[in-house]
Amino acid sequence: MQLAAVLDAGGVSEGAALLGMTQSAVSRSLSMLEARVGEPLFLRGRRPLQATTLGTQLAVHGRAILTASRRATDAVQGHLKGTSGMVRVGGVPFFMDALVSQMIASFHRDEPEITVQQSYGNLPDLVSSLDARLIDIGIVPIGSAHPGGAYEFIDILPGRNVVACRTGHPLLKRPHPQATDLAAFPWIAPLPGSPLLTDLQMILLSIGLSELNIRYSGGSLMSVVNFLADSDALAVLPFSVLFALRKDNRVTVLPFAIPQPDRSLGILRRLDSPRSPAAERFSQHVIRVFGDLKHTIQRHENAVAWAGPDEAFPPRP
Amino acid sequence: MQLAAVLDAGGVSEGAALLGMTQSAVSRSLSMLEARVGEPLFLRGRRPLQATTLGTQLAVHGRAILTASRRATDAVQGHLKGTSGMVRVGGVPFFMDALVSQMIASFHRDEPEITVQQSYGNLPDLVSSLDARLIDIGIVPIGSAHPGGAYEFIDILPGRNVVACRTGHPLLKRPHPQATDLAAFPWIAPLPGSPLLTDLQMILLSIGLSELNIRYSGGSLMSVVNFLADSDALAVLPFSVLFALRKDNRVTVLPFAIPQPDRSLGILRRLDSPRSPAAERFSQHVIRVFGDLKHTIQRHENAVAWAGPDEAFPPRP
């Protein structure tokens, strides 16, 4: 580091000043380095100081160490102030892809120094990831089965599922689609482990059918949307996810009321985990953006003319 | 560095072993680092050791320092053994482009760890570069004017100039071209400062003309060759340079004997400069390759049916 500083500054005294040290200290340690190497590192008595080839080469590595060292102190200071750092976020795939990824982008605009590490998983995986401290926060839908006292759960969006179809789907032309109509079309099943899977079975029950015509399952959100848009298939999706996709105008809500899960999307974190300022800021950001989003989503929901099998499943107010 | 090693190895003891230290030393310094930072860097009591986000981030920089440090020791060891290092070579443009650049390539095949830094210059520039220790060796043509006792000059190729023209040049059809024939064509002048410029004037004198028809001057070798190949112009070039270009079959030797300079291409270096093994190896390589080349060049020279203004300038034996 001293070699690099000295060569960059053009002299021992200047280099020492650059490092906040005295000239003598730098002079000695460089002499010792030369002695250890057994070769001169620079040519004495020249202004500006000339390095030997070996000196030049070593200075390259010294510069690397110097910058790494500076970055390390920056990382620590940023971490303590919360202006930089790292958040490891795990979440359920669909929400991450549709909503959280955009929030990460907007978060990065505000806090460019904070690294966000995203990972996917369903509730059990995310809980064990939290336990193993592999992630700092999880963004998951949680129902009545609370995960226990070791966790904090911050509610950010009520769960609300809808039936999704492509824009221009034949069923959209009917004023009041019936359950039997829905059963006539192929369905997309969510990934195993997804809460949407149980939701789908709930719907089956409520409709009174024993089985749906599952034609596709197991894809990411992008795959599902692509499939939906290019076919007449139907899928159960969170309304907020569809809301996030409204700009594309490829998929939309089928106005058919279905039983709603008693579930909320929220931020899950361990109470005992050392909460870093970066994670704190990210959580606040997500909560704020979802808070802003909630009203817009609500308006869009109310704009749908719902129809359903009976009055047992009205849209939430 | 210790943090990185410990996290990579998966434990304090393993990390210490990786660094060739005892476990206790590493344990203590990491504790001190944690105290300094004021935050835990890893979660105690977990196998394999889990880092906090800050620990992970700092480890990144630690790894950078670790690799830089390793590379530095490699650089030193390589320098001492001569298997790695850096040579700064300066040379006259035409020889560098035609011959030395290829030798640098073949040298790099043998010694991939040695960096070669090439620069251009004519004799005076190269001497001052040597004095300023900006280059380690110079590859220059030197005549009777020896540069002085502070330098070592190793002869590698006798100077031998020829008139060059494109293949298919009209003059090639004549069995014995005369001086007046040559004067009828445009000429390419070498860059100012090049020894070839004085050579060209020598030729003028010997031919008995006061001036040649200079149509182009000041280009690099590639420019000169391109110009030669696409015109009927003539140029004075070292035979070895033309030899190196024989594969392209674009330019060739005009069999017209011209006065030869009392000059040799050779390696110039300061006697007092700290001679690195890398520079030593490079010099040896250049000398060896030129040594091999010399005989081939000689054969090609002898194959030319020379003709000239008189017997004063016969081809060298």
Place this chain on the structure above:
DNA sequence: CAGCTTCATAGCAAAATGCTATAATCGCTA
């Protein structure tokens, strides 16, 4: 809960590192 492994802490010696003060050297100019 014993046994094994791993990590943290003491205690001590050696080395490295820092400073101030001072000598030696170098480059430049008159």
Place this chain on the structure above:
DNA sequence: TAGCGATTATAGCATTTTGCTATGAAGCTG
């Protein structure tokens, strides 16, 4: 080339850091 101004090397000393061995504490495993 002598001298000046600036820069670099060395001395001497105090402090900190670093290393080791030995030993205690804590965690997993069967």
